[in-house]
Amino acid sequence: MDLNYTDEQKAFRAEVRALLADKLPTRLSDKVAGGKRLTKADYEEWHAILNARGWLAGNWPEQFGGTGWDAVQRHIFEEETTAAHAPRIVPFGLAMLGPVLQKFGNDAQKAQYLPRILNGDDWWCQGYSEPGAGSDLASVKATAVRDGDHYIVNGQKTWTTLGQYANMIFCLVRTSKDGKPQEGISFLLIDMDTPGIEVRPIVLLDGEPEVNEVFFDNVRVPVENLVGEENKGWTYAKYLLTHERTNIAGVGFARAGLASLKRIAGLEQDGDRKLIENPLFAAKIAQVEIDLMAMATTNMRIVAAAAGGQAPGAESSMLKIKGTQIRQEINALTRQAVGVYAMPFVSEALDEGVNAEPVGPAYAMPATQAYFNNRKLSIYGGSSEVQRTIISKAILEL
Structure with a gap:
């Protein structure tokens, strides 16, 4: 290339x-x-x-x-x-559900939902993880039982990012207990305004309910909201996850974070001393920049290989692992560069218009907030441990 x-x-x-x-x-x-x-x-x-x-x-x-x-x-x-x-x-409709509908959805679903994703009529969230079924999605327990022209959905989803904003959710549900666990999962599109759905926020360290629990109590979902075939949802879920994992690599976010790190490390700290002039710290920045350059090239190669409409395979897992490591390393180095001001922050100071003054320089609070928030990168989209298992099975054929 x-x-x-x-x-x-x-x-x-x-x-x-x-x-x-x-x-x-x-x-x-x-x-x-x-x-x-x-x-x-x-x-x-x-x-x-x-x-x-x-x-x-x-x-x-x-x-x-x-x-x-x-x-x-x-x-x-x-x-x-x-x-x-x-x-x-926001990736849930555009980067995740959209490609699934384009490949596996029927004509009516494409005509109904794709334009609404683009024009903002629908805000989607993801109903994959459950208590006891996070990275191990084959263990999902939320059920969908056929009742005439509807499915009756019961169960719970958790870690539903920005679910408090969503009017639609795409869900993995269990429609059969026969055979292997993966063989009884279906992919449903559910209107969040349907009676029986309750959203409960999970407040994180920064005081923000970025993720939520979603409960389903005898929720009636029309059969036409089934994507593809019943009990074939595992195939569609894997296809979606490969797109999500490639997106999580976040080359652009890593580049922006690296630029911010260099600016902070280049500022005078004690008199005329600059942290970037410290050979050990400069070497750490150089190493993460080399890793980022290599990942950016790999990212372009993997996405280019998928341009024909096929989802990337185990390569997306490699990209997800390395992208996570690089972004978290940049966050950690930036927090080190902030020095004594790398402390927990006043949550209200993150809100627009609030007069709460940050402790220390203006760049300190974003650095700390990014460090804490991005600890999740090695978990969501499939934990790093799960990604290594995928790589070993797909490439080493173990």
């Missing part, structure tokens, strides 16, 4: 930068750069801006309203938007 950008790709980068300069609200970029909490309205505002330009679904083919971008264009877009401190594109 040629790692030099072509003139067309350089022109595309310039086009992305022009859009960001013209359309990205300063209020949003300031919130992202300052580690402030983003509201549902913030995400929706940025999604609408990108959708108006036709740039919201970077991983979708043009026939479904996507950009039709190749791997390099997606890489450039991610790199530039994170560098500009744009809000992330």
